[in-house]
Amino acid sequence: MAKINHDQLFKELLTTFFVEFLELFFPPILEYLDTDSIQFVDKELFPDLVRGEKKILDIVALAKFQEQDYSFLVHIENQASNAPKFNQRMFRYFCSLLKLSVFVF
Known part of the structure; x- marks a missing residue:
């Protein structure tokens, strides 16, 4: 077998049912998210160019605010078990996404 x-x-299910996931776990976000604008973006980040360290994030979605030209990112990491320093890792991912969003989006 x-x-x-x-x-x-998990990634396939979440990307397929992304709006339903948000509706179930984060309903307030749907008040200002344009569900027709959701795009799943390349999740490959290079947080440390000197060491060549490459990170691939689980799910990153780009969405627009309703009736506005402004966009925001939704980042979701699947964690099946309690990992040490998960908070620090998420913060590093956030910093990398922030730098990327300033220059790309």
């Missing part, structure tokens, strides 16, 4: 890749399955 083939081993199930739970991480990939």
Whole structure:
């Protein structure tokens, strides 16, 4: 029997049912999110160019505010177990996304 890749399955389910996920767990976000504008973006970040460290994020979605030209990013990381320093890792991802968003979006 083939081993199930739970991480990939989670990503597929979440991208397929992204609006429903937000509706269930973060309903206030739908008050200002234009659901027709959601785009899943390249999740590859290069936070440390000197060391060449490459990170791939689980899910990053770009969405627009309703009736506005402004956009925002939604970043979701799947974590099946309690990982040490997860908060620090998420903060590093946030900093990388912030730098990227200033220059790209």
